[in-house]
Amino acid sequence: MLFFFEKLKKHLFSKQFLPYLILGILLVLQFFVSYSEGSLFHIYIIDQKLLLVFHLILFTLWTWGAVININNIDLVARLDLEKNQINAMLNSISDPAIAYSKDFEVILVNPALETITGLSKQDLIGKILSPELISDSRYQVLIPIVFPSLAPTIIEQSLDNYPQRTKIKLFEPQEMVLDIITTKVIDERGKLYGFLKIVHNLTREEELKKTQSDFITVAAHQLRTPLSGLSWLLQTLSDETKDILNSTQKQILDNAQKALEESIKTVEGLLEVVQIEEGKFGFQFIESDLEKIIEEVLTMLEPRAQQNNIKLIFYRPQPPLKPFVFDPVKIKSVIEILVDNAIKYNIPNGEVRIKVTLLTDKPFVCLVVEDTGIGIPKDQFKNLFQKFFRANVKKETSGIGLGLYIAKNIVERHGGQIWATSEEGRGSIFYFTLPLEAQYLPPQI
Secondary structure, three states, rough: OOHHHHHHHHOOOOOOHHHHHHHHHHHHHHHHHHHHHHHHHHHHHHHHHHHHHHHHHHHHHHHHHHHHHHHHHHHHHHHHHHHHHHHHHHHHOOEEEEEEEEEEEEHHHHHHHHHHHHHOOHHHHEEEEEEHHHHHHHHHHHHHOHHHOOOOOEEEEOOOOOOOEEEEHHHHHHOOEEEEEEEEEEOOOOOOOEEEEEEOHHHHHHHHHHHHHHHHHHHHHHHHHHHHHHHHHHHHHHHHHHHOOOOOHHHHHHHHHHHHHHHHHHHHHHHHHHHOOOOOOOOOOOOOOHHHHHHHHHEEEEEHHHHHEEEEEEEOOOOOOOEEEEHHHHHHHHHHHHHHHHHHHHOOOEEEEEEEEEEOOOOEEEEEEOOOOOOOOOHHHHHHOOOOOOOOOOOOOOOOOHHHHHHHHHHHHOOOOOOEEEEOOOOOEEEEEEEEOHHHOOOOO
């Protein structure tokens, strides 16, 4: 309360509100002068009482109006201060940025936005933006930034909550890939004041990525053919000389075949990564039997497991899992990656356990691959599913760190999730889920 009266006192005696105060005082004085006019007292006493009430109301209204104006002026001052602060911040960043009110009136823009849109600050400040401006060639870049749904191509979109992220591609006036981050601007009363958008121009990065992808594609295709031919030659040589080679020679030939197989897998992995990043990793969703696919993978990897004295155990679900819709080729690849890793990072005489369970809270199946291996350090978990990442463990293994990255993309394109737990010296457990009902598959698939 004291704060209120101090604030009131400060502003009532300011230049802006002195007339309100003087007028109020004069009105009250008028009453007292009228009230003391001798013979008129008895005649107009009732009227004077009414006049008192009127004057008091009038004075109250004027005072209240002053307080409201004070608050408004304070709010404007604060907004101006915040505006200046935001403006200074926006001018200091290299990425294009724009701030506008909830009515889409442009409040602030920075020089980088002027450059990317070709519009000056004078053209934009105070302008009301609307989707209809998309037909104006001058706004071909700005309007899709403010209204991303109007962009010719939406590459990626996250609209669940703020800050929102949208990645778009424009073709006019030039080809551009823009990553747009949208945040709310909230005033001190908690009400929505407007929005702030910061735009990262990914055009150059996408061009470099495309160049890299093209190189990998060409190189992988050039390598795959001779490697496949060499693999066939080694297999033929092995078959025809198995009775004449000694044990050392057979071991050398066997090692050469294994190295060649790993090289072919690496080439195939690189091609798959390029396809994933270009959105060309084709999927074919059909009703398939997950248990049968697991059996096929285990049969294929059994010889490798035996060489390392690893026991493969499959815990079949009860009751048996009914067929459901997924891409059998891609999911087979995921299972192969997980089981192969479990064999590679295991210990002699270890185990790899495969389990299939049903989630209780939603129609999803969960496949679990558990090993008794060396485990993964906790500080490396955050990078586990990243491209070209290999865990720094005390065991030398082949590969360039593409398997889990590919597996993650396949599972997520099915609408599932993949994660892992691990304890050094005791082993790792990998999980991934798949929807049992087609309605849970992502729409972009």
